[in-house]
Ligand SMILES: Nc1nc(=O)c2c([nH]1)NC[C@@H]1CN(c3ccc(C(=O)N[C@@H](CCC(=O)O)C(=O)O)cc3)CN21
């Protein structure tokens with residue numbers, strides 16, 4: 001046995017056991033470098049299919065492929081040692097049948113080393129959630145505003161406004177939890193509905209635009225750091241303006257190159273004995 005002290009990764013049972021305890025801190029990550037920065041501060045990193053919109057510039061998450069999710073999932077795993085890493089199943093990779101979902105999820109597990117997968121859907125996906133969890137694949141549910149359903153919903157719209165919608169989201173959350181999901185993401189859901197669902201479920205709810213009543217919170221990291229501005233959902237709080245800093249840095253670099261201020265002697269490979277400071 002190794003005597004070297006190593007950081008042990010947060011496990012799926014540890015995430016599940018945080019129900020009603022300290023809030024679960026979650027963010028998305030798509031790259032190794034971002035994962036490295038976030039890893040010490042979060043409980044869970046989600047490799048979200050939102051990368052289709054944030055990284056690839058698509059106007060929905062529908063064009064995202066399983067191969068893209070696997071490439072980014074593996075990249076995030078190379079940068080994260082402490083956080084539990086979960087990968088989204090992309091549109092078209094799981095809706096057809098539990099068997100299709102298993103084949104896609106098994107590729108994610110084997111080829112990325114992530115601890116579990118997330119899939120969108122409620123009661124209609126409960127059978128699939130059970131099929132995966134009974135076959136060694138931890139599943140996180142995702143109900144309420146489901147971005148892969150954008151064409152059915154007619155936009156990215158909050159849900160739970162009518163009594164009927166509220167009952168639907170509750171039914172969906174309970175169905176996936178009952179089917180074995182270790183946690184359920186609640187997106188774009190009115191506060192009283194999110195509070196009721198959180199009280200009813202035996203597993204943690206992770207909210208995005210679903211109020212402080214949830215057992216945890218998640219946001220898209222690029223929204224949090226000011227690196228994405230195509231749109232800003234009202235549930236986003238921005239903690240930095242890295243996009244503005246990149247613009248300023250690019251402008252400064254361009255000015256330096258045009259004025260021949262960059263590169264300086266310290267950036268050059270010089271013959272032996274040449275002075276770096278003199279001219
Ligand atoms: N950068 C980013 N952040 C996200 O949170 C996110 C993605 N991308 N891509 C996938 C989905 C899409 N999401 C979205 C996108 C837009 C709104 C939005 O504009 N909502 C409006 C209300 C729209 C309505 O109700 O008609 C808002 O004011 O929040 C919400 C969630 C959440 N997800």
Ligand SMILES: CC(C)C(=O)C(=O)O
Pocket residue numbers: 028046047048049050051088142185187208218219220
């Ligand atoms: C925002 C979260 C919940 C997500 O599904 C994603 O980033 O794709």
Ligand SMILES: [Mg+2]
Pocket residue numbers: 048049050088147
């Ligand atoms: Mg997603």
